Amino acid sequence: MKIAVIGTGYVGLVSGTCFAETGNTVTCVDIDQSKIDRLCKGEITIYEPGLEKMFLKNLRDGRLKFTTDLKQGIAGAQIVFLALPTPPGEDGSADLKYVLGVANELGKIMDDYKVIVDKSTVPVGTAEKVRAAIGQYAKMEFDVVSNPEFLREGVAVEDFMKPDRVVIGTSSDRAKKRMADLYAPFVRQGNPVIFMDEKSAELTKYAANSFLATKISFMNEIAQLCERLGADVDMVRRGIGSDDRIGKRFLFPGIGYGGSCFPKDVQALIKSSEEVNYDFQILKSVERVNEIQKTHLIPKIKAHFGNDLNGKHFALWGLAFKPNTDDIREAPALYVIESLLKSGATISAYDPEAINNVKGQMGDIIQYSINPYEALKGADALIIATEWSEFRTPDFDQIERYLKNKVIFDGRNLFSISEIKVLGFEYYSVGRN
Numbered sequence: 001m002k003i004a005v006i007g008t009g010y011v012g013l014v015s016g017t018c019f020a021e022t023g024n025t026v027t028c029v030d031i032d033q034s035k036i037d038r039l040c041k042g043e044i045t046i047y048e049p050g051l052e053k054m055f056l057k058n059l060r061d062g063r064l065k066f067t068t069d070l071k072q073g074i075a076g077a078q079i080v081f082l083a084l085p086t087p088p089g090e091d092g093s094a095d096l097k098y099v100l101g102v103a104n105e106l107g108k109i110m111d112d113y114k115v116i117v118d119k120s121t122v123p124v125g126t127a128e129k130v131r132a133a134i135g136q137y138a139k140m141e142f143d144v145v146s147n148p149e150f151l152r153e154g155v156a157v158e159d160f161m162k163p164d165r166v167v168i169g170t171s172s173d174r175a176k177k178r179m180a181d182l183y184a185p186f187v188r189q190g191n192p193v194i195f196m197d198e199k200s201a202e203l204t205k206y207a208a209n210s211f212l213a214t215k216i217s218f219m220n221e222i223a224q225l226c227e228r229l230g231a232d233v234d235m236v237r238r239g240i241g242s243d244d245r246i247g248k249r250f251l252f253p254g255i256g257y258g259g260s261c262f263p264k265d266v267q268a269l270i271k272s273s274e275e276v277n278y279d280f281q282i283l284k285s286v287e288r289v290n291e292i293q294k295t296h297l298i299p300k301i302k303a304h305f306g307n308d309l310n311g312k313h314f315a316l317w318g319l320a321f322k323p324n325t326d327d328i329r330e331a332p333a334l335y336v337i338e339s340l341l342k343s344g345a346t347i348s349a350y351d352p353e354a355i356n357n358v359k360g361q362m363g364d365i366i367q368y369s370i371n372p373y374e375a376l377k378g379a380d381a382l383i384i385a386t387e388w389s390e391f392r393t394p395d396f397d398q399i400e401r402y403l404k405n406k407v408i409f410d411g412r413n414l415f416s417i418s419e420i421k422v423l424g425f426e427y428y429s430v431g432r433n
C-alpha cells in the first residue's frame with residue numbers, strides 16, 4: 001500500500017518505518033526542514049532501540065521517503081496518518097491547531113479517495129472536526145478514522161510491530177477494510193483489532209493513559225504511607241501485584257510520571273470532562289499527587305544537609321523521562337534540577353541518551369558528564385532520577401571513591417536496602433525505610 005505519515009516525531013517516524021518494514025511504500029512529511037534533511041541523509045533524529053537499523057534498511061530499499069512538501073507526500077497515498085503534536089493549550093485542553101491546520105490543507109490538495117487517520121491523541125469529537133475541515137474544500141471522497149497509538153517510547157518498535165491491540169474507530173466499511181489490510185501483518189499472532197465508532201476510539205486512548213497514570217499515583221501514595229508507617233512498598237507491591245485483577249505492571253513507585261503523554265493526556269481528559277459538566281475527581285487527584293511526587297526527594301536531600309544546599313554539588317544520574325529514550329518532555333529529572341538550582345546547589349548530570357536534548361533546553365546551567373562516574377567527582381551525594389539498566393548494578397567502589405559523602409538519593413528504588421547499607425551508604429529511596 002502507499003502510505004503518507006504527516007508529522008515525523010516519535011510516533012510518526014516509528015509508525016512510518018514499521019509500515020515500510022511490512023512492504024508498504026511510506027512517505028513521511030514534516031514541516032521541520034532540518035529534520036527532513038537529516039532523515040533523507042540517513043541520520044536518525046530520535047533514539048529508540050531497534051529503530052535505526054530498520055529505518056536505514058527501508059530508506060536504502062526505497063520504501064521510506066521524507067519530504068516537507070505535503071502535496072507531494074500524499075500524492076497517490078491510500079492512507080494518510082496524522083501523527084502531529086497535540087500539546088496542552090493554556091487551559092489544559094489538547095490544542096488541535098496542528099491537526100486541524102493540516103486537515104484544512106489536505107482538503108485542498110487530495111487527488112483521490114483517501115482514508116485520513118488521526119493517530120495523534122485527540123479529544124472526543126476530533127474525527128468530526130477533521131472531517132469538517134477537510135470537507136470544506138475536498139472535491140474527492142474521503143473517510144476519517146481514529147486509530148490511537150499505544151506504543152511506549154523505549155520499546156516503540158516492538159510495540160508497533162506486535163501491538164497488544166489495534167483500535168480502529170470508523171463507521172465506514174471501505175475505510176475499515178483498508179485499515180484491516182494494513183494492520184494484518186502486525187496481528188498475525190492473534191492480538192485483536194478492535195473496531196468501534198470514532199468517539200469511543202478517541203476516548204479509549206485517554207482512558208488507557210489516564211488509568212496507567214492513576215496506577216502510578218496510587219502506588220506513590222502507598223509509598224508515602226509506607227514511609228510514615230514503617231512498611232516497605234516493595235513488599236506491598238509484590239503482595240498486591242500477584243493478584244491477577246491488579247497485575248504486576250505499573251506498580252512501581254518513584255518520583256512521578258513524566259513524558260510527552262501522561263501529563264498532557266490526564267490534563268486534557270480533565271478538561272474534556274469539564275466541558276461536558278463532569279468533574280473527573282479521581283484524575284484531578286492523580287495529577288495533584290504527581291505534582292508533589294516529582295520533587296519527593298528534595299525535602300529528603302534538604303533534611304540530610306541541614307536545610308542548606310547552598311554551595312552543595314550533586315551528581316545526577318538520569319535525565320530522560322524514562323529509560324531507553326532521549327525524550328525529556330516533562331521529565332521528573334528536570335524538576336529535580338530546577339529545585340536544586342533554586343536552593344543554590346550545582347549539578348553534574350549523566351544520561352546515556354538525553355544529554356543533547358537537555359543541553360538544547362537548559363544550556364550550561366548544569367554540567368554534563370560523559371560517563372556516570374565522572375559525574376560523581378567531588379559531589380556531595382548521588383541522585384538517581386531515571387532507571388536506566390546501566391545504573392542497576394554500578395561499581396560501588398568507584399561511587400565511594402569519587403563521592404565526597406557516601407550518600408545516595410534514589411528516586412527509582414534501584415538497590416536493595418539491606419545490601420546498600422552493608423556497603424556503608426546512607427540511602428534514601430521511595431516508600432522504603
Ligand SMILES: NC(=O)c1ccc[n+]([C@@H]2O[C@H](COP(=O)([O-])OP(=O)(O)OC[C@H]3O[C@@H](n4cnc5c(N)ncnc54)[C@H](O)[C@@H]3O)[C@@H](O)[C@H]2O)c1
Nearest residue numbers: 007008009010011012030031032083084085086120121149
Ligand atoms: N510519543 C509517544 O510516546 C506517543 C505515544 C502515543 C501517542 N502519542 C501522540 O502522538 C502525537 C504525536 O506525538 P509525538 O511524540 O510523535 O510528537 P513529536 O513532537 O515528537 O512529533 C510531531 C512532529 O510533527 C511535526 N509537525 C508539526 N506541525 C506539522 C505540520 N503542519 N506538518 C507536518 N509536520 C508537522 C513536528 O515538526 C514534529 O516532528 C501526539 O498527539 C501524542 O500525544 C505520542
